[in-house]
Amino acid sequence: MIDTDNLTKKFGDLTAVDNLTLHVNDGEVFGFLGPNGAGKTTTIRMLCCLISKTSGSATIGGYEIGNKEGSLKIRKMIGLVPDNVGLSEHLTAYDNLDFYGKIYDCSESQRKENIKRFLEMLGLWEKRNDLAGTFSKGMKQKLAIARALIHDPQILFLDEPTANLDPESAKTVREFILELKKQKKTIFLNTHNLDEAQRICDKIGILNTKLRVTGTPQDLEEAVKGKKTIVSLEQVNEKILSALKKLSLKNLTSEGNKITFDVSDPDKENWGAVEAMVLAGGHVNTVNVVGSSLEDVYLKLVRESA
Amino acid sequence: MRLSKAWLVASRDFKIFRRQKNILYSIIVFPVITSVLFPAILEFTQQRSGGLSAPGVLPNLLNSFSFFFIIGAAYIPLGIASYSIVGEKIEKSLEPLLATPLTDGEILLGKALSAVLPTLVAMYAASIVFMVGIDATTVGKLGYNYFPNSTFGVLLLILLPVAVVMSVLYSVIVSSRANDVRSANSYGILILFPLLATYLLSEVGIISLDINGLLIIAGILLAIDIALYFVSKAAFQREEILTKWK
Ligand SMILES: Nc1ncnc2c1ncn2[C@@H]1O[C@H](COP(=O)(O)OP(=O)(O)OP(=O)(O)O)[C@@H](O)[C@H]1O
Ligand SMILES: [Mg+2]
Numbered sequence: 001m002i003d004t005d006n007l008t009k010k011f012g013d014l015t016a017v018d019n020l021t022l023h024v025n026d027g028e029v030f031g032f033l034g035p036n037g038a039g040k041t042t043t044i045r046m047l048c049c050l051i052s053k054t055s056g057s058a059t060i061g062g063y064e065i066g067n068k069e070g071s072l073k074i075r076k077m078i079g080l081v082p083d084n085v086g087l088s089e090h091l092t093a094y095d096n097l098d099f100y101g102k103i104y105d106c107s108e109s110q111r112k113e114n115i116k117r118f119l120e121m122l123g124l125w126e127k128r129n130d131l132a133g134t135f136s137k138g139m140k141q142k143l144a145i146a147r148a149l150i151h152d153p154q155i156l157f158l159d160e161p162t163a164n165l166d167p168e169s170a171k172t173v174r175e176f177i178l179e180l181k182k183q184k185k186t187i188f189l190n191t192h193n194l195d196e197a198q199r200i201c202d203k204i205g206i207l208n209t210k211l212r213v214t215g216t217p218q219d220l221e222e223a224v225k226g227k228k229t230i231v232s233l234e235q236v237n238e239k240i241l242s243a244l245k246k247l248s249l250k251n252l253t254s255e256g257n258k259i260t261f262d263v264s265d266p267d268k269e270n271w272g273a274v275e276a277m278v279l280a281g282g283h284v285n286t287v288n289v290v291g292s293s294l295e296d297v298y299l300k301l302v303r304e305s306a
Numbered sequence: 307m308r309l310s311k312a313w314l315v316a317s318r319d320f321k322i323f324r325r326q327k328n329i330l331y332s333i334i335v336f337p338v339i340t341s342v343l344f345p346a347i348l349e350f351t352q353q354r355s356g357g358l359s360a361p362g363v364l365p366n367l368l369n370s371f372s373f374f375f376i377i378g379a380a381y382i383p384l385g386i387a388s389y390s391i392v393g394e395k396i397e398k399s400l401e402p403l404l405a406t407p408l409t410d411g412e413i414l415l416g417k418a419l420s421a422v423l424p425t426l427v428a429m430y431a432a433s434i435v436f437m438v439g440i441d442a443t444t445v446g447k448l449g450y451n452y453f454p455n456s457t458f459g460v461l462l463l464i465l466l467p468v469a470v471v472m473s474v475l476y477s478v479i480v481s482s483r484a485n486d487v488r489s490a491n492s493y494g495i496l497i498l499f500p501l502l503a504t505y506l507l508s509e510v511g512i513i514s515l516d517i518n519g520l521l522i523i524a525g526i527l528l529a530i531d532i533a534l535y536f537v538s539k540a541a542f543q544r545e546e547i548l549t550k551w552k
Contacts, residue, residue, distance in 0.1 A: 050405060
């Protein structure tokens with residue numbers, strides 16, 4: 001559905017997006033992560049044919065970005081929620097949506113039906129005749145999402161749709177995205193929220209001007225492999241630590257009454273370590289194995305590229 | 307370029323203007339002044355001296371009054387266009403609009419129409435009130451109804467639209483560079499100076515505001531319109547709007 005090949009954008013001397021090559025399948029939710037200034041918004045703007053590319057190429061639904069006919073075709077089949085929602089504050093919620101429906105040549109009945117459906121799903125139907133300017137941030141964000149959907153686009157671009165939202169509104173928006181996923185819409189989601197990406201995305205890409213990695217959330221976690229064993233003891237002492245040091249465990253650290261080390265195969269390695277601790281007189285309370293989280297992966301990649 | 311789409315953009319603006327008192331005022335004030343004040347001045351001076359508006363001087367005076375319609379027609383769009391474009395900038399509402407299948411030209415034309423049409427309606431309505439008012443106060447002196455006449459016809463139907471278009475295009479350009487309505491307006495006002503200068507030159511007799519004079523001015527403004535059209539079109543492009551507009 002979305003294919004980019006060495007897509008690059010430069011603003012003067014500054015390279016905002018560097019040779020981005022990625023592929024998003026039909027009906028997939030793609031999470032685009034990256035620090036501030038990584039080029040996420042710039043990428044969305046190029047894909048929505050809002051700004052030109054400097055080099056490389058990209059197709060959306062088979063149409064090429066960067067030429068006039070392709071751009072027009074692409075703009076017909078996408079919906080965009082920009083990072084600044086950009087509602088007409090002096091129009092009612094209903095009129096904001098109705099105007100966009102008319103732009104896409106939706107019939108009157110179709111507009112009425114879609115407006116009602118989306119405003120009800122997002123809990124804004126009661127407020128349809130209020131001016132958008134009187135809405136709270138969260139309500140505006142939801143209204144902007146409804147606006148992007150008014151013509152039933154096949155592809156939806158969301159630029160940080162849950163930024164600035166309270167946990168409850170963020171949850172409504174996330175659930176709404178999952179609802180759209182059920183309807184087989186292709187969703188390109190810029191976000192800073194790793195937890196959100198992990199929960200709702202089929203595939204994740206981490207960008208820092210260059211694309212650092214793509215894959216399913218599970219793939220990414222496994223890519224960094226490293227699991228950790230955390231052993232909690234009654235008390236940690238030198239004797240226990242020196243016993244463990246003999247085992248040449250990786251990244252052995254102790255803090256308070258906890259000892260942590262890296263393992264690649266916990267089933268095999270933990271047993272020996274625990275035995276050594278017990279033989280050295282340690283009272284082992286609990287043994288936990290934790291995988292590296294998406295956050296670890298993210299931080300590692302972003303720091304590496306900094 | 308689909309006119310219906312430009313009309314869509316303009317009608318959304320009209321809906322917004324209806325909720326904006328200052329826009330409504332800025333549309334109404336000038337026409338009210340020109341259409342009511344001038345007949346009132348004439349009436350007043352006639353009652354006091356009876357001399358200022360002797361039949362011989364009267365037509366010249368009336369032609370000078372008429373030229374204020376051009377200044378008014380150039381003034382009104384400044385407020386509307388700068389509001390509607392800078393307003394969108396402040397609301398950041400151009401980005402989602404630009405992501406739709408509307409073309410830049412359709413959006414620009416819509417924005418222009420939303421400034422041109424209210425101006426024309428207001429100025430033409432004012433001109434009717436003006437003509438009736440002036441005729442009522444001068445028919446006794448002149449012995450005939452001065453308005454309507456072909457000079458005012460040329461002024462209203464040829465010069466006025468060209469002046470409105472000039473002002474609208476100029477506003478678009480100024481608005482693309484301005485961050486708030488006030489600064490857009492203060493730069494916008496500059497477009498009135500050449501018109502005021504024209505008026506003063508006619509007062510001292512260097513140029514004449516008869517039909518020929520008006521047509522020459524219209525020709526000059528038309529040339530300016532064409533130049534401004536290309537500049538505004540260059541300023542009103544997706545990429546330009548999203549990356550260079552502040
Ligand atoms: N119009 C522009 N002119 C010059 N540089 C720009 C322009 N727009 C973006 N940039 C630069 O491009 C880089 C990428 O910006 P972009 O907005 O795409 O980042 P982002 O990943 O969306 O960041 P954030 O998470 O803060 O939204 C930044 O260094 C930014 O300063
Ligand atoms: Mg961004």
